[in-house]
Amino acid sequence: MPAQSYWLALSDANVQTGGLCFFKEGLEQLFHIEWGEKNKYSTAMYQNEYHKLDPSIIPRVIYPDIKSGGAYSFDSNELHGS
DSSP: OOOEEEEEOSSOBOTTTOOOEEEOSOOHHHHOOOTTOOOSOOHHHHHHHHHHHHHHHGGGEEOOOBOTTOEEEEETTSOEEO
């Protein structure tokens, strides 16, 4: 079921503090799943595979840049992480 999400910054979030991030295009093959399938990478699975994934992921990170009280709105098709 499609969803709309809102992420509220309780404190300033930026490249130094971390927080919710998004990604530039180009990661679809790594993370694409069919409807009804589970995510390909749980936290534990990512930790075992990070050395293979990070060279593709890191250049595509869009870091948070939001002040406390601000919010991001995104739908269920938007690849995001923390």
